[in-house]
Structure formats: C-alpha cells, structure tokens
Amino acid sequence: MNRDPFTILTLLGTERMTAPPTVPHPVLTEAWAGLDWTARETAALSAMALVAAARGAGAMGVSDSKPEAEPAPVEILPSCSSGAAALLRRMLAGEHAIVLVEWLALAAAHGCRVRFRDLPALLRVVARDQALRIAALPVLGERGVWLARRTDEWRRVLETARVEDGAWETGELSERIAWLRQIRAHDPARAAESLAKAWPGASGEERERFAGVVAEAPTPHDVALLEGEALKDRRREVRLAARASLLRLPEAKFSERARAQVAAMAGAEGMLMMRRLTLRLPETFDAAWKANGIEEKPPAGTGPRAFWARQWIASVPLSAWTSRFDVSAEKLFALNRDDEWRETILLGWIDAAMAAPEKGNAEAFALHLIGLADWPKSAPSPAEVLPRLLTVLDPEACARVLAAVPATEADEGLYFELLFRTGFHLPDVAARRALERCLAAFQAKPYPRLQSNHARELARRLPLATAGEAVRRLAALPELSSPAEELLRAIEFRQQVHQAFTVSLPS
Amino acid sequence: MIVAAYPTSDQITALAPDATSLKAGRELAAPRKWALLGGDAETLWGLAQGSGKEPYQTRVALDGLSTKCSCPSRKFPCKHALGLLFIAAATPAALAEKNRPAWLVEWLTGRAERQEKTKERAEQKTAGIAAPVDETAQAKRLEKRAGRVDEGVALLSQWLADLARRGIADSGLNAHAAWDDIIRRMVDAQAIGLARRLRYAAEAARGGTGWEERLADHLGRLHLLLVAYARREACDADLRAELEQQIGWTLAQEQVLAGPPVNDSWFVAARTVREEDRLVVSNTWLQGLSTGRWAQLVRTSPLVQPAVDTWPPGRTLTGELCFYPGIEPLRALWRGEPQAGAADRGAPGAESIEDVLGRYASGLALNPWRTRLPALLSARPGTLRNGGAGLLDASGAALPLRTDADTRDLVLAITGGRESLISVLWDGEALEPLAVADGAEWVPLTRQNLER
Structure with a gap:
C-alpha cells in the first residue's frame, strides 16, 4: 500500500523523521506552511488536527451508488392494528411464541397484514418452521414478499406463494x-x-x-x-x-412387486380362534431388490433377513393386508400373535404407517399400539408414531385416541406428548377432559408433573370457548405452581390476541 | 407535560427502566392481578396483589407520567406502575372504578404542592435569591480542582508528545493496558471529558481497516483541545465555556437555566439509551419545528436506579429549552415541563446529503471537537460503489451507513427501498441510523431500554 509521508510519520514517529512531511492535500497547503517543525512532536500533533478537520469538513457524498433496484410494490392490504402489532412483537421476542400461528391466522382472516417494522423479525422466526411459513404468507403483504425475496433463508417462506409460469x-x-x-x-x-x-x-x-x-x-x-x-x-x-x-400408488409396478414379495413371505394358518399370521423370512438378498430401494446391510443388532422382510412389509400399505385377508384392521392386528416373527411384521406396519398413514385404519392402528404390552425396541418411539397417525384423523377421532391412553402415571407422559405434539384443536368435551387431567398433574405433590412448556401447549389447544372456564378454575386454585401460572398467562394472552382483532374492545 | 389520551404501548416501553421491569410490567397487565383498577382523564390507580399482606397502592399521574407505588421496589417506575399503564393502553375498560380513593387524592395534592415549591425555588435560584453561598470556600474548591485539571492536562500533553515521537505503529496501542493508565489518571484529575476522548481513541486503535487514520484524527483533536484549553483565558466567553466542558468541567443546571430560553415545538428525532461507565446514558435528539435548531437532552443515572427521558421518536413537545453555553451548543435542558402535543404534528423538513455535509463542515470550522451531527435525511437505502450499505438522497448522492445486518433489514422493511425520512448521526465517516418514519409512526433503530 502506498502511504503518504504524513501517514508514515504518524506511524513511525518523529524520532525516525528525516524531513518534514509534504502536505497530504493541496487544500491544506497554507496551514501546513505555518507548522513549526523545530518542535517536531507539537508540529506532528498539530498536523494530525489539521488533517482531522480537513477530512471531516471535506467529506463528500459517493456519487455512483445504486439504490435498491426495484422498490417494494404498493401495499394493498391494510396493516393490522397497533394493539395486535404490539402483541405480535412480544411473540417474536419469544414470549408466548406458541400463539403466533393463531395470530397469523386471525390476521389472515381479518384481511390485514403485518406492519413493516415487524417483517424482519417475523421472517426470521417463521423461516425455520413450515407450519408458520404457510400461516405467515397471507399476511406478509407486498412488502414482506419483497423483503423475503432478498435473503436465501427467508425465500423459503415464499414456497407456497403463487409464482410466474417461468x-x-x-x-x-x-x-x-x-x-x-x-x-x-x-x-x-x-x-x-x-x-x-x-x-x-x-x-x-x-x-x-x-x-x-x-x-x-x-x-x-x-x-x-x-x-x-x-x-x-x-x-x-x-x-x-x-x-x-x-x-399410496397401488397401480405402480413397485407396489405390485412389493405385494407379491409380502404375499410370498406372509400368510395365515389355523382356523377360527386359532387363526394367526405367519412370516417366512427371505433366505438370500436378491440383487434386483436394490432397484426397489431395499437396503442389504442391516443396522447393528438386527439380523439381515428380518431387516429385508421389514423393508418389504414397509413397502405395502396396511389396507393391502386387510383386503388380502378380508378382515377389519382390528382383526388383522389381533391375528399378528404367537409367530416367531410377529414383531418384524409389526415393525413393517409401523414403518409403512409412518411413511404414509391411511385414514381408514390409522385410528384402529393407534388404538392397537396404545394397547401393546411391550413397545418393539427397534421401532420409533410412541411419541413419534402416534402423532404421525393422528395427522390423517379428524379431531373427534384424535380425541378418541387420546382418551384411550390409560390414566395411569406411567402413561401420563404419552398422553401429554400426544396432546402437545400434534396440531389438532380439541373438541370441547375432550378439551374439558384434558384440562381435568392437566389440572391434576399441575397440583401433583411434591412436584407438578407437567412442565411449563406443556402448559403453554395446552393453552394453545384449548378451544377459546373453554378458556374462560380454564382461567376461572386456575385462578381458584389455592396456590399456583409455575406451570399453572404459565398456562393461565398463555390463555390470557390468547384472549388478548383475539380481542386485539375484534373491532371494539369489550367493556 | 399533558397527555390527552392514555399512553401508547411504545411510550410505556420507553418508560421502563430495564428489560426485567418491562417483562414484569407486562405480566402485571392482567386485570385479574389487581384488586382494584381505576382511571380518569388525569390519573390511573390500582391495588396490586403482591407478596405482602396488603395490596400495593399504585398511582400514575398522566401529565409527565409520574408514578408512585407503595411496593418496596427501588426501580422507577416499578413493575406495578408499568402494569397499570399497560392495562390503560390495552384494556382501558378494565379501569372501572371512577371515584378517586383517599390515598390517591393525598398523593396528587402533595405532588401539586411539591411542583409549586420546585417552581418557586427554581425562580428564586434564577433570580439569585437563593441561600447565600460561601463564596470564599467555593472559590477555594474551584481553584483546587482547576489545579488538578491543569496537572492532568500537562500529563496528557506529555503523553501525546511521547506517542507522536514513538509513532502509533510501534506502541502496542491495540492493547487495553496501553490506555488504561492514562485514562485512569484523567479520571483522577477530574478531566472526565479527556478520559472519554481517550476511550474513543482507544476504540479507534483497536478498530479495523483505516484505524491509523482514525486514531491520528482523535489524537490531533485531543492535542488541539489541550492547546486551546491552555490559552482559554484569551478566548471569548462562549469558546471558553466550550473548552471547559470539553475537558470535563460540569455546569450547574441553574447556570444553564439562567440563559435565554428558546421556545419552539420540538420534534423528537431520535432517542438512544446505553450503558457507559456503569451509568445509564439516555440521549434524546430534538429539532425545533419553527427554529430548525437541533438540541440534545442528556440524562445520566446510576445503573441500579436508571432514569431516562421517555419521549419516543416522532412526538412533538412544546416548551422552552435552555442551551448550555458554548459554540453552537446542542446540549440543552427544559425550562419547565414541556407539553406533549395531543396529535403528532409531523416532522420538520428533511435535509439533503449536501446540506448535511455543508452544515457539518461549517460546524467543524467553529467547533472542531463537535464530531457528531444529528440530521433528518430524506433518503433511501442502497448499495455503495464498494458494496457497503448506504443512504442515497434524491440527487443521487450517498453516504455510508454504519449498521448491523438486523438494522439494515429493518430499514429496508420500513422504507421498502423508497425515499423516507430517517434521523441519523453523521460523524464525518458514516451515518448511524437512529430512527425511521413508517408513515406517521416513527420506529427507533437503536436500543430503547437497557437489556441485562
């Protein structure tokens, strides 16, 4: 880098100065001439003062800069009320974040958009979560879409937006x-x-x-x-x-092949009460299976033959079994007993249901799984499998599955997992029951069995119609544990959010 | 200050002494936590159920937003007062009680009396009727202090000369230790202004590209200040006052308030709150709507009991400001309580980049130590030649923007890439954005509360 003599002087000091530095800019010529270099340090410091003043006073605008290529289009939607925006801001800062999706839905229903100032924070939060991305899109407004387009991470929000044909x-x-x-x-x-x-x-x-x-x-x-x-x-x-x-595509050749493979491996034997499913594991790995996505090498702790069978069973929907054996789903599950490989069959079913749950048998399968005495070790946990099954069920069916979880302390964890991990809103009756169970868990001694995060999730699930009752009952508790306090606060916050979107404040 | 309606959530947020109080205040914004809630056009009151046996009596006077609570908190305002204000902002209908209780009336009466007395005392002070001052003792104190400051000035002059002799490349100046000793000595010499300038210089020394130029600028200005201060007896009163304040002499408020006031409607262009030397420093930048004059209100308070000015950007306050003596002074004090306009009266006219640069240059000619200038620009965000962020005005001139990515996103979101009003500080190198207009609403771009 070429440095002017004056900068060199400031860097190296006057003790290494051989001659007074030349003036760094013509504008300073006259003032420079007045510096007395016999007092070197004073002259150097004075020169610094001169340069500082000249640099500050001589600053100029940069002329060939580029404005934003395309300013944001004109906004069509009105912005949400300042009250609603204030609540949104708190959620984006991490308070009651679980209510965010509801806020977004309310804003969309009222045909308004997020205020400009809240867009960056909103995009940062929703970009990480698909449900939020979908909910946020209708309330971003033109400005939000324009802004999201500028950042790789935020662009994902636009994945459900309408795009040009090109x-x-x-x-x-x-x-x-x-x-x-x-x-x-x-x-x-x-x-x-x-x-x-x-x-x-x-x-x-x-x-x-x-x-x-x-x-x-x-x-x-x-x-x-x-x-x-x-x-x-x-x-x-x-x-x-x-x-x-x-x-989900029975007409595919793959589906035919899978059904044929499973038909060759699995069968039924015995009559009437003695009837049960049997499974014969494949002896060798057929190289052609690779093209069907079947893996040869099992994970540690699993036998290769059972692993192949499980993958084939996972390639066939449960409905193929019920129609092949002409039984109801409940009956089919009952038939899977006593065989040496019944767990392999069950694992295959679980995998198939996880990949593509079927509305027709998901409730029965969930109830069957809840009733199992032993959960198969190499299966995903109940907390992963059951919520997946619930995704294809309507709220009433979900509530029935939920009600089937035994009210024992051992199963309480699963109950709350189901309640909190899935996205459905509880029907009123189920909500009251859920509230009962939660209230009991909140008051358990010596420690409440429900944590604050559960409380917040419950607050989100409760239909607003039961919120008032929940608040009354919670407020009437002799002492509020911190999760109960959390629940109360979250419900009240939800009520505030709804209030902020109604036109006039209720008196 | 008279507020016609209940304060907005933004205003209450600005009032909170810190983030913890703000959060606690929001949590108390639930009517069920109050045994009583009342309010009228002038005041709010409530009984907050606390951990004690008796509920706390919380009172808020809407003029000036002053509060009083019987809780033991040392924070001011306390969470109960904030909670009460939030209720008024969000669910005013919950303030059902309309009859003022005795404990409220008592406070309001006492408050009115106190205000009257303060006013009287201030008037007496300005008129010089106040208690006689022991002038000999005072002169002695001043002399002693002046001696200490002079010693500090001499020491720093020597230190600067040494630095100039050794050169700034050779001195390990990016280490804290290189600066700590001299800064401490300036503090000991009660030359706080010098200590602060040294701190800025130390920051520049540890900075990135261009640090050597920035550091040389700081050292040069510091040298100029020391030289000028040594000759202050020969300067006119304004310059002398400026130099003394730059060194660290403080002026008594009544001295400032004795000066001629400037009456105007003042637009709040920006507000910043930050921590400095275990103190909370709140700055409010105002511009007079008719005079066009800029003013800076500085409020310092200890970290344990922070107190800040609470007018959020975008508001207009009508009142008299007294400026500190000095050269083109910015710093000012209110004489009397300013009146907050019921409706916002809009922002003053904006400047172009050329205007700001011109004003900066002529300001430097008069006062070379004033290196930060507030301005209201009409500009849009853009990209500079070197790829950095900048603000462009209608003429196409641009200045670099010193800001983090989040603030830049916020400016983009609010302006949409279009020309908007932005209040900034220009320091000769870059613009620091402080607030931006979103229609009639102003959005602060700096921290408005202390986070801890």
Whole structure:
C-alpha cells in the first residue's frame, strides 16, 4: 500500500523523521506552511488536527451508488392494528411464541397484514418452521414478499406463494418448489413431465426437496420417475420419500412387486380362534431388490433377513393386508400373535404407517399400539408414531385416541406428548377432559408433573370457548405452581390476541 | 407535560427502566392481578396483589407520567406502575372504578404542592435569591480542582508528545493496558471529558481497516483541545465555556437555566439509551419545528436506579429549552415541563446529503471537537460503489451507513427501498441510523431500554 509521508510519520514517529512531511492535500497547503517543525512532536500533533478537520469538513457524498433496484410494490392490504402489532412483537421476542400461528391466522382472516417494522423479525422466526411459513404468507403483504425475496433463508417462506409460469426454468429453488406445488395441483401430468426433464441435472438437495413435494400428494403421473429414478437414488432421503409416495400408488409396478414379495413371505394358518399370521423370512438378498430401494446391510443388532422382510412389509400399505385377508384392521392386528416373527411384521406396519398413514385404519392402528404390552425396541418411539397417525384423523377421532391412553402415571407422559405434539384443536368435551387431567398433574405433590412448556401447549389447544372456564378454575386454585401460572398467562394472552382483532374492545 | 389520551404501548416501553421491569410490567397487565383498577382523564390507580399482606397502592399521574407505588421496589417506575399503564393502553375498560380513593387524592395534592415549591425555588435560584453561598470556600474548591485539571492536562500533553515521537505503529496501542493508565489518571484529575476522548481513541486503535487514520484524527483533536484549553483565558466567553466542558468541567443546571430560553415545538428525532461507565446514558435528539435548531437532552443515572427521558421518536413537545453555553451548543435542558402535543404534528423538513455535509463542515470550522451531527435525511437505502450499505438522497448522492445486518433489514422493511425520512448521526465517516418514519409512526433503530 502506498502511504503518504504524513501517514508514515504518524506511524513511525518523529524520532525516525528525516524531513518534514509534504502536505497530504493541496487544500491544506497554507496551514501546513505555518507548522513549526523545530518542535517536531507539537508540529506532528498539530498536523494530525489539521488533517482531522480537513477530512471531516471535506467529506463528500459517493456519487455512483445504486439504490435498491426495484422498490417494494404498493401495499394493498391494510396493516393490522397497533394493539395486535404490539402483541405480535412480544411473540417474536419469544414470549408466548406458541400463539403466533393463531395470530397469523386471525390476521389472515381479518384481511390485514403485518406492519413493516415487524417483517424482519417475523421472517426470521417463521423461516425455520413450515407450519408458520404457510400461516405467515397471507399476511406478509407486498412488502414482506419483497423483503423475503432478498435473503436465501427467508425465500423459503415464499414456497407456497403463487409464482410466474417461468419460475421452473428461471427461478430460485424456493420458487421452483412453489411452481411444482402450484402446477401439480391442477396439471399433474405437466408437472411430472417437467420434473422428469429436470431430474438428471438436479443436485442432491434439489432431488430431496422435489421428492418431498411429490410425497405430499403422489399421483399416477409420478410413478415413472419414482420407480425409474427416485427409488434407487443415491440419497437415502430421496429413496424413502419415493417409497412413501409409491405406498399410496397401488397401480405402480413397485407396489405390485412389493405385494407379491409380502404375499410370498406372509400368510395365515389355523382356523377360527386359532387363526394367526405367519412370516417366512427371505433366505438370500436378491440383487434386483436394490432397484426397489431395499437396503442389504442391516443396522447393528438386527439380523439381515428380518431387516429385508421389514423393508418389504414397509413397502405395502396396511389396507393391502386387510383386503388380502378380508378382515377389519382390528382383526388383522389381533391375528399378528404367537409367530416367531410377529414383531418384524409389526415393525413393517409401523414403518409403512409412518411413511404414509391411511385414514381408514390409522385410528384402529393407534388404538392397537396404545394397547401393546411391550413397545418393539427397534421401532420409533410412541411419541413419534402416534402423532404421525393422528395427522390423517379428524379431531373427534384424535380425541378418541387420546382418551384411550390409560390414566395411569406411567402413561401420563404419552398422553401429554400426544396432546402437545400434534396440531389438532380439541373438541370441547375432550378439551374439558384434558384440562381435568392437566389440572391434576399441575397440583401433583411434591412436584407438578407437567412442565411449563406443556402448559403453554395446552393453552394453545384449548378451544377459546373453554378458556374462560380454564382461567376461572386456575385462578381458584389455592396456590399456583409455575406451570399453572404459565398456562393461565398463555390463555390470557390468547384472549388478548383475539380481542386485539375484534373491532371494539369489550367493556 | 399533558397527555390527552392514555399512553401508547411504545411510550410505556420507553418508560421502563430495564428489560426485567418491562417483562414484569407486562405480566402485571392482567386485570385479574389487581384488586382494584381505576382511571380518569388525569390519573390511573390500582391495588396490586403482591407478596405482602396488603395490596400495593399504585398511582400514575398522566401529565409527565409520574408514578408512585407503595411496593418496596427501588426501580422507577416499578413493575406495578408499568402494569397499570399497560392495562390503560390495552384494556382501558378494565379501569372501572371512577371515584378517586383517599390515598390517591393525598398523593396528587402533595405532588401539586411539591411542583409549586420546585417552581418557586427554581425562580428564586434564577433570580439569585437563593441561600447565600460561601463564596470564599467555593472559590477555594474551584481553584483546587482547576489545579488538578491543569496537572492532568500537562500529563496528557506529555503523553501525546511521547506517542507522536514513538509513532502509533510501534506502541502496542491495540492493547487495553496501553490506555488504561492514562485514562485512569484523567479520571483522577477530574478531566472526565479527556478520559472519554481517550476511550474513543482507544476504540479507534483497536478498530479495523483505516484505524491509523482514525486514531491520528482523535489524537490531533485531543492535542488541539489541550492547546486551546491552555490559552482559554484569551478566548471569548462562549469558546471558553466550550473548552471547559470539553475537558470535563460540569455546569450547574441553574447556570444553564439562567440563559435565554428558546421556545419552539420540538420534534423528537431520535432517542438512544446505553450503558457507559456503569451509568445509564439516555440521549434524546430534538429539532425545533419553527427554529430548525437541533438540541440534545442528556440524562445520566446510576445503573441500579436508571432514569431516562421517555419521549419516543416522532412526538412533538412544546416548551422552552435552555442551551448550555458554548459554540453552537446542542446540549440543552427544559425550562419547565414541556407539553406533549395531543396529535403528532409531523416532522420538520428533511435535509439533503449536501446540506448535511455543508452544515457539518461549517460546524467543524467553529467547533472542531463537535464530531457528531444529528440530521433528518430524506433518503433511501442502497448499495455503495464498494458494496457497503448506504443512504442515497434524491440527487443521487450517498453516504455510508454504519449498521448491523438486523438494522439494515429493518430499514429496508420500513422504507421498502423508497425515499423516507430517517434521523441519523453523521460523524464525518458514516451515518448511524437512529430512527425511521413508517408513515406517521416513527420506529427507533437503536436500543430503547437497557437489556441485562
């Protein structure tokens, strides 16, 4: 770097000065001439003062800077009220964050948008969570969409937004995902064709995201790509998404093959009361299975043959079993007893249901699983499996599953997990029952068995109609444990949020 | 100050002494936690159920937002007062009681009397009728202090000369230790202004690219100050007052209030709250709507009992300001309570970047130690030639913006890339954004409370 003599002087000091430095800028010539370099240090410090003043006073605007290329479009939606915005701000700062999704839904229902000043914080929070992303989109307004487009992380929020038709060819990944969803909804053939064309050139991450979109609602148009490419993809996530999609496409060759494989392995023997399912494990690994996404090497602690069988069973929906044996789901589960490999069958069923739960048998399967004496060790935990099953059930069925969890201390954990991990709103009756169980757990001695996070989740689940009763009963407790206090506060906060969106304040 | 309606949530937030009180205050904003809630156009009151046997009596006077509570908290205002204010802002209908209780009336009467007395005393003081001062003792104290300051000045002059001789590249100046000793000595010499300038210089020495220029600027200005201070007897009164304050002499408030007041409607352009030397420093930047004059209100309080000015950006306050003596002074004090406008009266006219630079240059010519200038710009965010963030005005001129990514996002969100009113501080190198207009609402871009 070339430095002027004056800067060199300040850096190296007057003790190394050989000659007075030349003036660093013509504007200082006259003042510079007045410096007396016989008193070197004083002259150097005075020179610094001169330069400082000249630099400050001589600052100029930068002329060829670029403004934002495209300013945000004009806003159409009105902004939410200042009261509602103040509550949103608190949630974005971490207070009562569980009520956020409800706030967003209320804002969307009232046709208003988030205030400009809250957009960055909102985008930061919702970008990490799919449910929030979907809920936030309608209330972002033009400004929010404009802002989200500028940052990679925030762009994901736009994945469910409507995009231009050219987005598939020219857009960012988030826009291509949005396009794919959009086109799949009304022209699945065209979407499948475009996806097939892009697939060979797509990166691993892109393939994973595309396969994820297909798995949301697979159609017969997807079969060719799923069977031909995705099922034997290098990425495990892509293979699993393909299998989950094909589970729901009985017309696929893969489904036929899987059903044939399972039919060859599994059967029934005995009559009437003695009737039960049997399983014969495959002796060797057929190299052709690889193309079906079946893995050869089992994880540690699992025998290879049982592992192959489990994967095949996981490739067939439960409804294929009920129709093959012409029994109800309840009956089918009852038939799986006594056999040496009954746990392998159950594991396969669990895997299949996790990949693609079926509305027709999810309730029965959930009730069956809740009733199990021993949970299979190598299965995902009940807290993972049961909420997944509940996703395809309506609130009433969910409430029935919930009610089936025994009211014992041992099962209380599962009850609350189910209550809190799933997204449904409880019907009124179930909500009252849930409140009873929670109130008891809050007051358990010496320590409340429910934690504050559970309390907040409960507050979110309660229908607003029962909120008033909940507040009254909680406030009437002789002493409030901190989770109970948390519940009370969260309910009150929800009430405030609803109030902020009604036109006039209730007196 | 007269507030026509109940304060807004933003105003209450600005009132909170710290984040903990704010959170506690919000939690108390639930009517069920109060045994009694009342309010009228002038005052709010409530009985808060606390941990004690008797509920706490909480009172708020809406003019000036002064509060009083029977709780033992040393925070001011306490969480109960904040809770009461939040209730008034969110659910005014909950303030059902309309008959003022005796404990409220008593406080209001006492308060009115005290206000009257303070006013009288201030008037007496300005008129010079106050208690006689032992002038000999005072002169002696001043002389002693002046001697100490002079010693400090001499010491610092020597220290600067040594530094100039050794050069700033060679002195390990990016280590704290290099500065701690001299800063402590300036504090001991009661030359707080010098200590503060040294701290800024130390920060510059530890800074990134261009540190050597910035440090040389700081040292040069410091040298200039020491030289000028040594010759202060020969200067006119304003310059002398300026130099003394720059060194660290403080002026008694009544001395400031004795000066000629400037009456105007003052627009609150920005407000900052920060911690400095275990003190809470709140700065409020005002611009007169008719005079166009800028003013800076500084309030310092100990960290344990923070007190800050509470007018949020965007409000207009009508009243008389007395400026500290000095060269083109910014720092001022209210003479009497300012009146907050019921409705906001809009912002003063904005400046262009050229205006600001011109004002800065002529300001430096008069006062080379004033290195930060408040301004209200009409500008839009953009990207500078070097890729950094900047603000551009309508003419296309731009200045760099010194800000973190979050603040930049906030400016973008609020302006949408369009020209907007932004209040800034210009320090000769970069703009520090302080607040931005979102329509009629002003959004602060700096911390408004102390987080702990």
